[in-house]
Amino acid sequence: MTGGTFTAPSEDAVVEAEVGRFLSWEALLLDQGRFEEWLDLLTDDIDYVVVTRPNLGAGQNPAPRWLAHLDENRRSLEQRVGRMADGTAWAEVPPSLTQRLVTNVLVEADGHDHRSARAELTVHSALLVHRCRLEDEVETFAGRRLDILRRSPDGLRLARRHVTLAANSLPGKNLSIFL
């Protein structure tokens, strides 16, 4: 993944619109609590991470491993979705009211053919999730996503998501929603 060395966005407007539609559709599924359908948008080898953001000082040595807020694979994501089925996953009972805004979508120009049948696309976007729990508890999660989308016969699928929140301390009392 090119991550911080991203230098040039693709100028293919068709692919960019297609990616934007995929991300907007994904956000709608999550906001509407259609989690089983959301799982169908993920590949079997999905790698899903929400990192922590320390305030680093000069001379900070990079650590060999980095504690995340979420570090999920297909199985753990299925467990998370599965346990919401019987109404005792208390953090989401009643469900959080969410509104996701996904913008600033850019596809990396990596020299590959993004329209080919097995293409992988590296996608940057900005995310803002407005969440309300119970009567008046409002939280805002804002950050950027670095996704890898993969073409399949059924359309684009999410193979990797890396979320970097614009926050040191998590802007919420838990992270019981998907970002």
Next chain:
Amino acid sequence: MPPDPSELAALVDPEKGSVARRAYIDADVYELEQARIFARSWLYVAHESQLGGPGDFVTTTMGEDQVIVTRDRTRALRAFLNSCRHKGMLVCRAEQGRALSHRCSYHGWTYRLDGSLAGVPNLADAYHDELDRSRLGLTPVAQVDSYKGLVFACFDPGAPPLADYLGEMRWYLDILVDRDDDGTEVIGPAQKWRVESNWKFPAENFISDFQHAQAATHVSAMKTQGIYRPVGADGGTQISTEAGHGLFIPEFDPDSDNGRQAMDPAVAAWLKEKGRAVMDRLGELRAFRMRPVAGTIFPNFSWLNPILFPSIRVWHPRGAEAVDIWSWCLVDRSAPDEVKDAVMRGYVRNFGPGGMFEMDDSENWQLSTRANRGWMTRQGHLHVGMGLGHERVEPDRPGLAGHLISEANARAFHRRWRALMAAPSWAETPPVCTPAETVSYIRSRRDPADGANNGVVS
């Protein structure tokens, strides 16, 4: 009129198994806690693995005091108030790093690693060489010490040394931090999140509340992972030791596969291989049969160790209705990389703010606190009488024991809280009773007529 400390201390009633709701929301209580609990107790500040060499530092809070914790040039552990002696600006704003001095960004006052004031701009012309720098170093925290990697600090020079403060709890802490000569390290950065709860709810949850997981809060997480196997009240013990520390310990049958199927195969294999060595070091009881799931070092440091995703956390008080939670994963330094990776992932998936288990806790604590905003509600009491009078001493382990499912430890926490809140200083804090003395005391205070009314105070 200023609040009477004795009156506030009496908000807890561990003899009756009751606590006034005001203790969890009253601003006067919170203020007195800052002076008599947080300004006097040993508070967790860092792990030695974060402070490898001279100049390595972390910043944190002790109560609400901003502090820098660092190793000086002699490698000694030091802690200082993170506030310039000039106008009080935070001298260091990074949460972790390495620096051989700290320079305030406001007027440039520069401090050495031992806290002394090295440089001040315009010393000769503006201060006329009249500034006595030797008296203007960063305010040191009176005591700093480490127990097997866990670094604690204490503002009160009259507090006992850390080893005495931890006391018998060290025997249990060793299960977590003394498995081999290489000790432990933390995996960070810290997960940080704020819950609008009084700090005592999570501290008490981790010292005493095994029950909530299987009774309600975490059933869903356990069933989803196929590890829901509720145990009876006597499926283990909860233990409290001097100074209000405590932990709860399910009895673990090492021959059962309890929890093993949920474990990453790499972790399971390594554990098995390591088990013999740990047994030689700690004995069979601590190495194999005790699975200390959670505990709290009074007042606000807790650890969690279910199915081997160890973690440590601090409940930073931020007002009567807020707590900042900082959590790190804890692993044996000597563990292979794939084990550390598996432990870290297992921790993140189950605990921390996004963990399948832990995400269900925050609302319990928050709304338990919030209910007491109501004036009527706040006049009442909470029930903490589970197992009252059934405390005992067990022959094979130190401390005061109760059933695994009981509130014995919460009452011990309250007894300690009350002692500190009522005492003007450490010297005037009542001496801690032995476990046997405490058992006698508790039984002597039980009113037989209370039996049917356990813990209910009108």
